[in-house]
Amino acid sequence: MEAFTTLISTAAPLPLENVDTDQVIPARFLKATTRAGFGDNLFRDWRYHADGTMKEDFVLNKVKGAAILLAGKNFGCGSSREHAAWALYDYGFRVVVSSFFADIFKNNALNNGLLPVQVSDGFLQKLFAAVAADPQQKIKIDLENQQIAIVGRDEAEGFAINAYKKHCLLNGLDDIDFLISKKDAIEKFERRALA
Amino acid sequence: MAGKTLFDKIWDAHVVEAVPDGPQVLYIDRHLIHEVTSPQAFAGLEKRGIPLFRPQQTIATADHNVPTKNQHLPINDPLSKSQVDALIANCARHGVELYGLGHPNQGIVHVIGPELGITQPGMTIVCGDSHTSTHGAFGCIAFGIGTSEVEQVFSTQCILQTRPKTMRIKVNGSLAEGVGAKDIILYIIAQISTSGGTGYFVEFAGSAIESLSMEGRMTVCNMSIELGARGGMIAPDETTFAYMQGRDFAPKGEEWAKNMAFWKTLYTDEDAVFDKEINFAAADIEPMITYGTNPAMGVGVSQPLPVANGDPSFAKALDYMQFAEGQPILDQEVDFVFIGSCTNSRIEDLREVAALVKGRKKAANITAWIVPGSKRVEEQAKEEGLDKILAEAGFELREPGCSACLAMNEDKIPAGKYCVSTSNRNFEGRQGPGSRTLLASPATAAVAAITGKITDVRKFLN
Numbered sequence A: 001m002e003a004f005t006t007l008i009s010t011a012a013p014l015p016l017e018n019v020d021t022d023q024v025i026p027a028r029f030l031k032a033t034t035r036a037g038f039g040d041n042l043f044r045d046w047r048y049h050a051d052g053t054m055k056e057d058f059v060l061n062k063v064k065g066a067a068i069l070l071a072g073k074n075f076g077c078g079s080s081r082e083h084a085a086w087a088l089y090d091y092g093f094r095v096v097v098s099s100f101f102a103d104i105f106k107n108n109a110l111n112n113g114l115l116p117v118q119v120s121d122g123f124l125q126k127l128f129a130a131v132a133a134d135p136q137q138k139i140k141i142d143l144e145n146q147q148i149a150i151v152g153r154d155e156a157e158g159f160a161i162n163a164y165k166k167h168c169l170l171n172g173l174d175d176i177d178f179l180i181s182k183k184d185a186i187e188k189f190e191r192r193a194l195a
Numbered sequence B: 001m002a003g004k005t006l007f008d009k010i011w012d013a014h015v016v017e018a019v020p021d022g023p024q025v026l027y028i029d030r031h032l033i034h035e036v037t038s039p040q041a042f043a044g045l046e047k048r049g050i051p052l053f054r055p056q057q058t059i060a061t062a063d064h065n066v067p068t069k070n071q072h073l074p075i076n077d078p079l080s081k082s083q084v085d086a087l088i089a090n091c092a093r094h095g096v097e098l099y100g101l102g103h104p105n106q107g108i109v110h111v112i113g114p115e116l117g118i119t120q121p122g123m124t125i126v127c128g129d130s131h132t133s134t135h136g137a138f139g140c141i142a143f144g145i146g147t148s149e150v151e152q153v154f155s156t157q158c159i160l161q162t163r164p165k166t167m168r169i170k171v172n173g174s175l176a177e178g179v180g181a182k183d184i185i186l187y188i189i190a191q192i193s194t195s196g197g198t199g200y201f202v203e204f205a206g207s208a209i210e211s212l213s214m215e216g217r218m219t220v221c222n223m224s225i226e227l228g229a230r231g232g233m234i235a236p237d238e239t240t241f242a243y244m245q246g247r248d249f250a251p252k253g254e255e256w257a258k259n260m261a262f263w264k265t266l267y268t269d270e271d272a273v274f275d276k277e278i279n280f281a282a283a284d285i286e287p288m289i290t291y292g293t294n295p296a297m298g299v300g301v302s303q304p305l306p307v308a309n310g311d312p313s314f315a316k317a318l319d320y321m322q323f324a325e326g327q328p329i330l331d332q333e334v335d336f337v338f339i340g341s342c343t344n345s346r347i348e349d350l351r352e353v354a355a356l357v358k359g360r361k362k363a364a365n366i367t368a369w370i371v372p373g374s375k376r377v378e379e380q381a382k383e384e385g386l387d388k389i390l391a392e393a394g395f396e397l398r399e400p401g402c403s404a405c406l407a408m409n410e411d412k413i414p415a416g417k418y419c420v421s422t423s424n425r426n427f428e429g430r431q432g433p434g435s436r437t438l439l440a441s442p443a444t445a446a447v448a449a450i451t452g453k454i455t456d457v458r459k460f461l462n
Helices: A083-091 A103-110 A122-134 A162-170 A177-180 A183-194 B006-012 B039-048 B078-094 B108-115 B130-138 B147-156 B183-190 B216-228 B237-246 B253-263 B314-323 B348-355 B376-382 B386-392 B442-451 B455-462
Strands: A006-009 A011-016 A067-072 A096-098 A115-120 A138-140 A147-150 A157-158 B015-018 B024-027 B030-033 B058-061 B097-099 B124-127 B143-144 B156-159 B165-172 B201-205 B232-235 B276-281 B288-290 B298-300 B334-339 B367-370 B395-397 B420-421 B436-439
Touching: A011 B156, A083 A103, A096 A122, A103 A162, A103 B108, A103 B147, A122 A147, A122 A157, A122 B395, A138 B130, A147 B183, A177 B147, A177 B156, A177 B395, A183 B024, B006 B143, B006 B201, B030 B108, B030 B147, B039 B078, B039 B147, B058 B078, B058 B108, B108 B124, B108 B130, B108 B216, B108 B376, B124 B130, B124 B147, B124 B386, B130 B143, B130 B165, B130 B216, B130 B232, B130 B237, B143 B232, B147 B156, B165 B334, B183 B216, B183 B276, B183 B288, B183 B298, B216 B237, B216 B348, B237 B253, B334 B442, B348 B376, B348 B386, B348 B442, B376 B386, B386 B395, B386 B442, B420 B442
Parallel strands: A011 A067, A067 A096, A096 A115, B030 B058, B030 B124, B058 B097, B124 B143, B165 B201, B165 B276, B201 B232, B334 B367, B334 B420, B367 B395, B420 B436
Antiparallel strands: A006 A138, A138 A147, A147 A157, B015 B024, B024 B156, B288 B298, B288 B436
């Protein structure tokens, strides 16, 4: 997993609530046996018509190069497919900002170096307004200080993250290395539980 | 000291270690896997050069991606075939028991776990599928995980998890005739929204829940994820024990007695405190139907659709469904009826549908698919003659799999068509690009097939 420290980028606004992981990556594109290439089908049915032509109005067809996705509350609900996090990351997103995230999506994102930043409803509306006023508006995310700011304006908000997960992201470590280091304790637990 | 909730008892018994200021190392008793969310996790093991830690606690099936016709023939779709082939190879290489196509135990992962007796009270169970919450019906902590977490369990039989908060939802009183488990859970979701349970593990309780069969309890727990909850659970009781007795992997003889003594300790103590409690009255619940593009957009069949009040997400959903705010949903014409999925494809569901359609014919405008949850359900339906009743009514009985619930295989609802579905999600395009899903109980789906439109099953019964 790649480390995450600070990011300054433009943002793609998707001001819809309850965006489910079936929209992020429809089930018919889950047939691969590797993690690569899911970005091509990110938001497939919102990005493209059935005949494969682009839907001009969809945000990803208008905004290019943004590493931050701004989304309405309850982002990532529904299916546990980690392919949703892979697709967002593969497309180029490194941060998703919302006022509320579904649990499994949040875990999946953190396990792939994609940072879910949960802000207040009020700050989310400020972000949407700032990006609507100027699509080139930069947003800064500072993981060490747990802060999200609208660059060039006096607007910032802190965000919460589990201390362990923060450590993992800052250092590019994953949970499996950590768990493998606990093998002795796990085997001891098994002997006790089975006794 | 306050007593413990059912959740606390099981969780605490499975914590190997707690990370300071962080998650807990939770031991997993049973790991269920399928073809779609496991290949990248197997690849991860091989990249690290480590074996699967506890293959005997891992059970595999092929369900998400499989055809529901001619399962004895090679799979046509090359991508689906390569994913199912990868599962076969990975299970063989790592010593995992696989109930694949052609095996008499094959079926939807959340149907076969309980029917084989793999799912038992007091266990921790995970699977790379959000509807793993189904198994909570037996008094387990069961929840869906992502593929990186599948790899954690492969590597160490443990998972790093932050302890969720606890919620109890009680439904008290008697259900009206024609109202069932599916209506209960669709009603709860409509009341508290698709994020109302986020951050919580839910225990369902109350007399209406206790009166449900195991199949009904599984339907309720199955859709806990549609509340946003990590999982749902119901304390085991005599109904649970009667269901389990004699199942292939259920304990036998002395082991049964030993387990029963433990299982009977699995309840929430009188003085236990939940982080949140919500109560509903069973009498308020009528047959439910969804009209929008998330499972909380549901109403009683006799009710009009709500008005948007300027909410753009709501307006987008109605536009997708081509419904008008405030319109009645009753008598809405539909095109397809799908009976299946890990929510409602068990023998009790098939019996209920067969009883309602017996001696009748589906409407001319309806295509009706019935996809059993497992080979065992399919065989039992045939033994009971349900297949003939369904065929005479014009239903097509297919072979087991997830099918049109998520339309990964060729079972897709065409763009623009309406489908009354016993599955769990009505998201845009869930049943195929452009498809429009109305979630309902097997009874409501069955009567829609007969009349060709949304019908109140209570009137149909009289």
